[in-house]
Amino acid sequence: MRLLVYILKRLLLVIPTLIGVSFVCFALVRVLPGNPVYFIVGPYATEEEIAKVKVELGFDKPIYEQYLIYIDGVMHGDLGYAWHTSQPVADDIKQRLPLTIELATISLIITLIVAIPLGVISAVQRGSWVDNIARLVAVVGVSMPMFWSGLLLIYIFFYKLGWAPPPMGALDILIEAPPRVTGMILADSLIASDWNAFGSAISHLILPAITLALPMIGSITRMTRSSMAEVLHSDYVRTATAFGLPRRTVIYRDALQNALLPVVTMIGVLYGFALGGAVLVEMIFGLTGMGSYSFGSIMNLDYAGVQGVVLLVAIIFVIINLLVDITYAIIDPRISYG
Amino acid sequence: MTVVDDVALGDAGHPWWGARLWRRLEYPAYIIRRNPVTLFGFTVVVLFVIIGLAAPLFATHDPIAVSPADALKPPSSEFWFGTDQYGRDVYSRVVYATRVDLFIALSSVGLAFTIGTVLGALAGYYSGATDMLLMRVVDVIMAFPPFILAMGTAAALGAGMANIIYVVALIQAPIYVRLARGEILSTKERPYADAARCLGNSGPRIIFGHLLPNCIPPILVQVAVNLSWAILNAAGLSFIGLGVRPPTPEWGVMINEGMSFMLSGQLWLVVFPGIAIFITIFGFNLLADGLRDVFDPRLRW
Numbered sequence: 243m244r245l246l247v248y249i250l251k252r253l254l255l256v257i258p259t260l261i262g263v264s265f266v267c268f269a270l271v272r273v274l275p276g277n278p279v280y281f282i283v284g285p286y287a288t289e290e291e292i293a294k295v296k297v298e299l300g301f302d303k304p305i306y307e308q309y310l311i312y313i314d315g316v317m318h319g320d321l322g323y324a325w326h327t328s329q330p331v332a333d334d335i336k337q338r339l340p341l342t343i344e345l346a347t348i349s350l351i352i353t354l355i356v357a358i359p360l361g362v363i364s365a366v367q368r369g370s371w372v373d374n375i376a377r378l379v380a381v382v383g384v385s386m387p388m389f390w391s392g393l394l395l396i397y398i399f400f401y402k403l404g405w406a407p408p409p410m411g412a413l414d415i416l417i418e419a420p421p422r423v424t425g426m427i428l429a430d431s432l433i434a435s436d437w438n439a440f441g442s443a444i445s446h447l448i449l450p451a452i453t454l455a456l457p458m459i460g461s462i463t464r465m466t467r468s469s470m471a472e473v474l475h476s477d478y479v480r481t482a483t484a485f486g487l488p489r490r491t492v493i494y495r496d497a498l499q500n501a502l503l504p505v506v507t508m509i510g511v512l513y514g515f516a517l518g519g520a521v522l523v524e525m526i527f528g529l530t531g532m533g534s535y536s537f538g539s540i541m542n543l544d545y546a547g548v549q550g551v552v553l554l555v556a557i558i559f560v561i562i563n564l565l566v567d568i569t570y571a572i573i574d575p576r577i578s579y580g
Numbered sequence: 581m582t583v584v585d586d587v588a589l590g591d592a593g594h595p596w597w598g599a600r601l602w603r604r605l606e607y608p609a610y611i612i613r614r615n616p617v618t619l620f621g622f623t624v625v626v627l628f629v630i631i632g633l634a635a636p637l638f639a640t641h642d643p644i645a646v647s648p649a650d651a652l653k654p655p656s657s658e659f660w661f662g663t664d665q666y667g668r669d670v671y672s673r674v675v676y677a678t679r680v681d682l683f684i685a686l687s688s689v690g691l692a693f694t695i696g697t698v699l700g701a702l703a704g705y706y707s708g709a710t711d712m713l714l715m716r717v718v719d720v721i722m723a724f725p726p727f728i729l730a731m732g733t734a735a736a737l738g739a740g741m742a743n744i745i746y747v748v749a750l751i752q753a754p755i756y757v758r759l760a761r762g763e764i765l766s767t768k769e770r771p772y773a774d775a776a777r778c779l780g781n782s783g784p785r786i787i788f789g790h791l792l793p794n795c796i797p798p799i800l801v802q803v804a805v806n807l808s809w810a811i812l813n814a815a816g817l818s819f820i821g822l823g824v825r826p827p828t829p830e831w832g833v834m835i836n837e838g839m840s841f842m843l844s845g846q847l848w849l850v851v852f853p854g855i856a857i858f859i860t861i862f863g864f865n866l867l868a869d870g871l872r873d874v875f876d877p878r879l880r881w
Contacts, residue, residue, distance in 0.1 A: 266729075270736045337824060385862040387812055387820045390835055390854035397850075401843055468772045479634030518727025522816055526839075536728075537820055540735040552732040563723075 258566055260557065263317065267553040268309050316530055316553070322546030326538060329552035334535060339554070340425030341412060343530035345523070346516035347449060348428075349454035351514065357459045358505065361466025363503075365474060366493055376463050383460025388519050392453035392526040399449060407445050411530040414442045450527040452517050458512050465508060470501040489567045497501055512565035607874065615873060621866025629630050629862050630677040641669035641827045643676040652846055662848035664834075665814060665841065669849060674856050680830045681860070684741065685810040688748035693803055695749070696756025697792070703757070705787050706765030711761075718754040725872040726751040730813055732824040744823040763795035797875035804868035815857055820869035831857045 287295075296302050298460055300311055315322065321331035363374035399406035413419055419427070420434040428447070431439035472480060474497055482492045517532075519523050524533035539547025601617050631638055640660065647667035655662040661670035721729065728842040737743040767773060768791060776790045815832030817823035824830040826837065831853040838849025 258716055259719050259723050262716065263723050266724070267721060267732070270732045335711055373680065381862065381865055385858050385860075385865055387806070387832075387835075387854065389816060389832070390850070392855065393835070393839060393850050394854070397842055401845075480760050510749060514725035515727075518725040518731075521731060523821065526819060535729065540731070540822065546736055548732060550729055552724070555728050560723050578593050 245571060252564060252567055252571075255374060256560060259560055263556045264313060264553060265309070267549050267556070268312050269329075270549070270552065273366055306408075309380065314406075321471055321550035321553070322541065324544050324550075326542035326544045326547065327510055329353040331546045333534065334547070335550055335554055337425070338510055338531050338535045341427065342517065342520050342524070342533060343558075344426040344428060345447060345450055345454065345529065345531060346513060348451040349458065349516050350509070350512060352451055352455040353458040353462055356455070357462035358466050358502070359478070360459075361463045362470050362493075362498065362501070364463070365467045365470035368471070376467060379469075380460045380464040380491075383456045383462075383463070386456060388453055388457065389522045389526060390448065391456055392523055395449050395453055396526070406449050409449070409526065412443055413439060414446075417442045450523045450529060453526075454523050456464070457519075458515065462508065462512070463507060466505055468502065469504045470497065473497045473501040476500075506570055506573070507566065510563040513562045517555050517559065551577045611700045615870060617866055618873065620868025621863045621868075622872060624859060624863030625867055627677055629682060631675060632727075635676045635679045639669075639672035639675045640780075641672040643673045644814065644827045645666065652841065653846055653847075660854040662846070663742050664837065664849055668827075670834070670852055673834060674831070674852050677829040677831045677834060677853065678856065678860075680741070680824060680828060681811055681814060681857075684745055684748065684814045684824075685807050687812050688745045688814070689752065689803060689806045690805070690876070691749035692752035693756055693799070695857065697754040697760040697799060699753075700757035700760030701764050701787050701792055701795075705768055705783060705791070718757050719752045721750070724751075727813065727816065728819060729821070731822060739769065739825050740823050741824055741828075744756035744814055744817055747817070748813050750811070752806050752810065755802060755806070756799065759799050760792070760795060761799065764791055767791045767794055801868055801871045801875060804864055804871055807862035811857060811861055811864075 254322055262336075281570055282459060293302075300308055303311070319332055321335065324331045324334050327334050336407075358370075360376045360379065364370075364373040396406070396409050400408060407414060417439050420431040420436045420439050423430050423433050427443040428440065429444055431437075474493075479497050481491060482496050483489070487496075521536060522535035523529075524531045532555065536548060536551040538544075539551065599787065644713075645668065647663075650659070650663045650667035651665055653659055653663045659669050659671065661674060663669055664673075699714060703714045724732075730751050733747045733750060734743060737747065773786060773791060776786045781789070813829070814823055815835075818830050818832035819836045821836070826833050826834055834853040835850050838846070838853070842850050
C-alpha cells in the first residue's frame with residue numbers, strides 16, 4: 243500500500259517537471275540566433291512576404307499565446323514542421339528515434355555486462371592484477387572524450403585492420419533493409435529472420451556502441467567496486483561467513499544483491515548520458531538517428547527540429563528515471579517512501 | 581610539527597601563520613605521500629595550468645599563421661606534432677588550446693560553483709517557498725540529459741567562448757545547489773549554529789561565516805570532477821560546431837578539423853589534441869580521487 247502511494251506521489255511529481263521541461267524547450271527556441279523567417283523567405287523577400295510568413299508561423303502573436311499553441315500541438319502529437327527535411331518533425335523523429343534508442347540500449351547492455359563482473363572481481367580480489375586492470379579501465383574510460391575514442395576505433399578497425407565496415411549508416415549499402423516493424427534495425431532483421439541484415443547491422447553498430455559504452459564502463463566498474471567493497475565489510479556478510487556459508491554463496495548471493503542497488507540508481511543517469519553522447523557518436527559514425535538530426539536542425543536554424551528533439555529526449559529521460567525510482571522502491575525494502 | 585617548533589617560531593599561543601598552514605597541510609601531505617597517484621594528478625593539472633599561462637613560451641610557431649607550403653606535414657623536428665591542412669603547427673595549436681580549454685573549464689565551474697553554492701545555501705537555511713521553487717527549477721534542469729540541454733542552449737545563445745562558459749555552468753550549477761542545500765540542512769541544526777544564532781549573528785553571516793566553510797570539502801571534490809566534465813562538454817560542443825569557433829585553437833575544434841584527414845592517413849591531426857584532452861581529464865580525475873580520500877575516507881577505493 244505504502245509502495246502504491248509512493249508510486250502515485252512520484253507520478254504526480256513528474257507533471258510539474260514535464261511542464262517545466264516544455265517551457266524550457268519553448269523558451270530555448272525563441273532565443274535561437276537567426277530568424278527562421280528570413281531563412282524560409284530567402285534574401286530577396288519583400289516586407290509583405292516576410293510579414294505573411296511571420297503570421298503563418300504564428301510569430302505575430304504574444305509569447306504566452308505562442309506557448310499555449312505550442313503545448314496544444316505537442317499534446318496532439320504535432321511538433322511542428324522541419325524546414326530542412328521538408329517533413330513534420332514528428333515524422334522525422336519517428337524515423338530516427340528507434341536507431342538512437344537501439345544504440346543507447348546496446349551500449350548500456352555492453353556496459354553492464356563488462357562493468358559489473360569487472361567491479362565485483364576487483365572488489366573481491368583487492369590488489370590482484372584484475373583489480374589493477376579494473377582501476378585503470380575505470381580512470382581511462384572516463385577520461386577519453388567520446389568523439390576522440392570513436393575516431394580512433396574507426397582508424398584502427400576500419401582503416402588499419404579493415405575489420406569494421408566504413409562508418410556510414412547502420413547497414414551496408416548493398417543490403418536491403420528488413421521490413422520496418424519497430425524501426426530498430428536489429429529487432430526488425432530478427433523479426434524478418436534476415437540474418438544478412440542482422441549481421442551487417444551488428445557490424446555497423448558495435449563500434450559506436452563501444453564508443454558510447456567506454457566512459458560508462460569506467461564509472462560503473464568503479465561504482466560496483468566501491469559498493470561491493472563496502473558490502474563485503476558489512477556485519478551481515480561477516481555473519482554469513484561465520485556461519486560457515488561457502489564464500490561463493492556469500493559473495494554472489496548475499497553480497498552482490500545489496501552491492502548492485504546503487505548501480506540500479508545509476509541506470510537512469512547512464513541512459514541520459516548515452517542519449518546525449520549519441521549526438522557525437524552518430525555524427526562520427528554517420529548514423530541517422532536523433533543525434534545527427536538535432537545536429538542538422540541546429541546547423542539549419544530549424545526551430546521546430548531542435549525543440550522536438552530536446553523535448554522528446556527530455557521526456558524519455560524523465561520516464562526512465564521514473565521507472566528506475568519505482569524499480570528501486572520495489573527491490574529495496576529499506577527505502578522510506580518519502 | 582611539534583610544540584617545540586612553535587615556540588622556536590616565536591609566540592607559543594599564536595603559532596606563526598606558516599606553521600599553522602603547515603599543520604593544516606599535514607594530513608593532505610600525508611595522503612599524497614601515501615598515494616603517489618594523487619600527486620601525479622596534481623602535478624599534471626599544475627603542469628597544464630603553467631602551459632596554458634605561458635603558452636607563448638612553450639609554442640614553437642604562431643598557432644594561427646597559415647603556411648600552405650607546409651600543409652599536412654607529418655611530425656618532425658621542425659613541427660613536433662606535424663601540421664594541419666593550412667600548414668599550421670599542430671603542437672603550437674595544442675599548446676595555445678590548453679589556455680582556451682582550461683579557461684573555459686575554470687570559469688564555467690567557478691561560475692556554477694559560486695551561483696549554485698550561494699543559492700543552495702540560502703535555500704537550505706531559509707527553506708520556505710523560495711526553496712521549494714528553486715528546487716523545482718533544479719529538477720527541471722536536471723530532467724534534461726546534460727549534453728542535450730547544453731546543445732540546445734548553446735544553439736539558442738549562438739557559438740562563442742562566453743556562451744559556452746554560460747552553457748557549461750548552467751548544466752553544472754544544479755549539482756552545487758543540491759550539494760550545498762543538503763550540507764546546510766544537516767549543519768544548521770548543530771549546536772554551533774545555534775550558538776551563532778544566540779549571539780545575534782545575522783542569517784547571511786551564519787550561513788557564509790559559520791556553516792558554509794564546513795560544507796566546502798565535499799563540494800571541493802565535486803569541483804575537481806566537474807572541471808573534467810567541463811572540458812569534455814566544452815570540447816564536445818566545439819566539436820559539433822557550437823562552441824569555440826575556428827581559427828581559435830581549441831582541442832574539440834582541432835579534432836573536428838582533423839577528422840576528415842584521418843582516413844587518408846594524417847592521424848596526427850586527431851591524435852595529439854585528443855591526447856591533450858585525455859591527459860588533462862585524467863589529471864583532474866586523479867586529483868578528485870585524492871581529494872575524496874582526504875575529505876571522505878569512507879569512500880576510498
